[in-house]
Amino acid sequence: MKLQFLGATNTVTGSKYLVTAGSRNILVDCGLFQGLKMLRLRNWQALPLDPKSVDAVILTHAHIDHSGYLPLFARQGFSGPVYCTRATADLCAILLPDSGHLQEEEAEYANRHRFSKHSPALPLYTEQDARRCLRRLSPQAFEHDIDLGDGLTLRFSPSGHILGSAFVQLQHNHQSLVFSGDLGRLDSRVMAAPATLRQADYLVLESTYGDRLHDPSDPLIKLADIINRTAQRRGVVVVPVFAVGRAQEVMYYIHLLKAAGSIPDIPVYLNSPMAADATRIFHNHPGEHRLTGEQCDAMCKDAHIVSSAKESKKLNTRSGPMIILAASGMATGGRVIHHLKAFAPDARNTIMFTGFQAAGTRGAAILSGTESVKIHGEYVPIRAEVQALSNLSAHADYAEILRWLDGFEAPPRQTFITHGEPVAADALRHRIEETKDWQCTVPDYLQSFELNCPVAPVQVP
Secondary structure, X not given: OEEEXXXXXXXXXXXXXXXXXXXXXXXXXXXXXXXXXXXXXXXXXXXXXXXXXXXXXXXXXXXXXXXXXXXXXXXXXXXXXXXXXXXXXXXHHHHHHHHHHHHHHHHHHHHHHOOOOOOOOOOOOOHHHHHHHHHHEEEEXXXXXXXXXXXXXXXXXXXXXXXXXXXXEEEEOOEEEEEOOOOOOOOOOOEOOOOOOOOOOEEEEEOOEOOOOOOOOOXXXXXXXXXXXXXXXXXXXEEEOOOOOHHHHHHHHHHHHHHOOOOOOOOEEEEOHHHHHHHHHXXXXXXXXXXXXXXXXXXXXXXXXXXXXXXHHXXXXXXXXXXXXXXXXXXXXXXXXXXXXXXXXXXXXEEEEOOOOOOOOHHHHHHOOOOEEEEOOEEEEOOOEEEEOHHHOOOOEXXXXXXXXXXXXXOOOEEEEEOOOHHHHXXXXXXXXXXXXXXXXXXXXXXXXXXXXXXXXXXXX
């Protein structure tokens, strides 16, 4: 087998890995780059492969940094199947059209207000592009072998990150290659624990939190404190959330706090119809999470669902106390940036992040303490209180990653550390080498390897 890294190197976005096995070309993940401009520009550059030459795409899960390039890839000529789990297919049916719609909406807004450097500003792809590519999805069950042809087989195992998230296990000529995708928490309140894997000749391992540990304290305590403090100021808590996973978990925690009388009964707005749809999917996949049907219902019980753009704009004229949850989780686009324009300049309000903020995103800038961020061509001052609830992350920290690696009965021949900022990826490489004596590599963008023993980088002429 041959493995080439087309994304998720020195960054947590743009996940794409090209696997060549015999006559088969397989793309594992097909994600968008986000964050730094130099990364986002890659979305507009041609990939170093002909999409028509790819036989199949495999998705580890539905998050846009793993699936969001698929509509463009299909428009460029890819016509094969897209293998994924059933919940991933359900979520992609929500996330991908929404991604295309948001891009069209943002391009139209930029053209109307004339703040784009491009004339006209164009979407990377449209909602219709996204809906067309959904026809390629081939939903599969966990823990059964799928024949990809020429002796190559695929198996999905639960990774515990979000609904449908999976470890991808490929077998060819008695060699195994495993992709962790995004590795979930081992002790999540909401998601079931990741499956234990026993063997891999080669492992591609994420490192989002490879250089840090999650806060061990109960997130309910800090969440209650943030909400109560803001409510006393009659302020607004603005929560940028990932519509799949984080939105549901935060809503569930707010429900628990209200039921216990730990926070006041203030209005909660879920300004993401997509997140509401994703919440209903929890009912359809009970084996992948720890919640009962009643608890799934409780997620949305305390939230007012904001459906239209008109309702969304009206929220910005309301006074607190209230809580607004809106996508996107890194404040890169979507309705949340309109709420930041409205509420970030007021010191009574709070901006609360609940997940990793990639370098170059507005979320990362706000968390770093910047005095202002650029939104729609103008600088918005950040006077609101800024908080991070990092222990709500759906990614394993380095201790949890090491615990998951303990399940392997023998070291892989090589472990490739990806999907992390440079410091995080190198820190995890060092920890694995020092504590487990495994062979680790942090690959570069577009680097290729022949998967034999030992691993050999492919020389580029």
